[in-house]
Amino acid sequence: MRQINTEQIRDTVEKLCIDANYNLGDDLITSLRSALEREESPLGKEVITQLLDNAEIGRKEQVPVCQDTGFAIIFIELGQEVVLTGGDLREAINEGIRRGYKNGLLRKSIVKNPIDRINTGDNTPAVIHTDIVPGDKLKITFDAKGGGCENMSRSAMLTPAQGREGVINFVVDTVKSAGANPCPPIIVGVGLGGTFDYSTLLAKKAILRPVGSNNNNKTIANLEIELLEKINRLGIGPQGLGGRITALAVQVETFPCHIASLPVAVNIECHSHRTKTIVI
Amino acid sequence: MTEYIDLETPLSDSTIEKLKAGDKVRISGVLYTARDAAHKRLIEMIESGKDLPFDVKGQLLYYVGPTPAKPGQVIGSAGPTTSYRMDTYAPTLIKMGLKGTIGKGGRSKEVLEAMKRYKAVYFAAVGGAAALIAKTIKKVEIIAFEDLGAEAIRKMEVENFPAIVVNDTKGGDLYNIGREKYKIPY
Known part of the structure; x- marks a missing residue:
């Protein structure tokens, strides 16, 4: 022992x-840089540039x-x-x-x-x-x-009949209703399956994966890709001011569930995604 | 590409009425801060007929709860918080002469109505750009509710504080305009 x-x-x-809180992760910075290249709205580009500048200040001056x-x-x-x-x-x-x-x-x-x-x-x-x-x-x-993005998170107990389409509609609708509130561009963590409580934990764990990484399961990875595309068609854009990049990533984690249930939870993370891990 | 309108507080109705959704501004002068807990107290003071810690007439209210300042800093990081939580309280303050609020995210119908009726605007600051925004804050003084910590009311002196008009006095809404422009139906 x-x-x-x-x-x-x-x-x-x-x-x-x-x-x-001071040093944003390299995965997030890479994702923001890629978003800057793909964003078509001039105002959206300006916002993302400010976020990258802000990250640089945090790192250099060691401030939140x-x-x-x-x-x-x-x-x-x-x-x-x-x-x-x-x-x-x-x-x-x-x-x-x-x-x-x-x-x-x-x-x-x-x-x-x-x-x-x-x-x-x-x-x-x-x-x-x-x-x-x-x-x-x-x-x-x-x-x-952060409180702002956590407040825009939601969960639902769908029926098995609602299936994949029901999941897509719920996730996209959650992001649509959130609009500018959670500080887009966001990271969308989705928990699918388990129980009422467990789906929300899965959603939070999904956020903690490297930004933009896809699920190892191909079916779920395809769902992530489709969700991201649909979310980025909403037009919400950086800070909700209009644009192509509403989400940087959609990350889904799953667990087996009851024959009667299809739990789905959406945990929204703002672009200021502050997470670090240490192994002792 | 970027053109800014310079605003100096306090603001008059005529200045406010010229602002349009989508205008980029640089604000200089005084901003007062308040978020959830401070708003609750302000409204309780109004309801019980007490004077507010500051006169809201012509002023701007910034929804923010900053981090503590490092030695040598006037303030820590200080970006906007989500505004809808203040929607219950905002119409009362706008009716009293507040000329604008600064935050992020959409406002309720009641707030939009009050802004049109009493001539006020809603500005967005970039949420999460808190270290960058803090550089435009030159002086800070807590003027009320010190016990609330980050939620205390502060009087800030700012220079070229960056913001963008989301809702103007004519009903223009940049969140709707932006979303419509970039949405791709599927």
Whole structure:
């Protein structure tokens, strides 16, 4: 059994928060550059150029690329041959978030209770998803999930009869209704199958794939390609000001589902896609 | 290609009425900030007959909750938040003389009506370009609701703050115009 001290996890989480919020990933930058070449609207091109300039400022000056530094979403893949020492895993993660948001001068955007709405003051707690996997490694993924795009996400329980066409209509309609709100060009994460709750988790996991990567399953990859084409025919464009590039990518993750069900969830991610992963 | 209209706050009705959906502007002068929690309090103050922390007449309201400033910065990153969440509150402020709001995303029918009736415009700033936008903010002072942190009301002095007119006083809507122009039916 390999031992990992939770203090190391805490310090890793702190680093991830800051790194993700200051330095956008190369996959996203490549995708934005390609979007700039394909965009036909002059105003759309101007917007994408500003986003690339903004990313450069974040990197050079080590400042947050967006003021909404997000809800801290943590995905843990814990190897089953790992023994955690040094204290509570959840507390270590939340302490990492606390330090990252304080030391990185990130915005504190979490309220204690959805009704009273008093700010927790340190951006905790994180939403933590933990998977036990084979091996002796610990993989930590951080995503700073902005409120604007999360608010435009939706899920539905379709009938099997609605099928592929029903899925396409629901996803495209979700993006259409969202319009300029979620900061297009967006990344569209789709979860298909599982249960009501599991489809939404799949949608979030779909966002975390490298931007523009297709599903390994050919049927699903074709669905992704068709969805992207249909979404980019909507004309919403960068920031909703009109244009060809409404979405940078559509990424679908699937899971088996009940003979009676066709769960579909759409998790929208803004162009300010801030995620980083470290394997310990 | 790019031509900008320079705007200096406070703004008069005649200036506002000349703006058209799609116009690119550079704003200089004062912007006040408020988002969800601050709006709730402002409207409660109005309902209970109290004076607001600032006079909205002729002013622009920027929907933003910035990140904390680094040492040497006047403000952290400061891009727009989604505007529709303020739709419940905006008509009241527009009726009181607010000349415009700055955010991102579409507005409700009620807000569009109020803008036409009381002469106000809605500007979009580029969402997610928060580090870039922050460079146009030269001075910041918290003037109310400090306990709200990022949501406190700030008075900002800006120079050449970049924005684009989405909704004008005549009913022009850039989101509709842009979408119609580029949509490809299938």
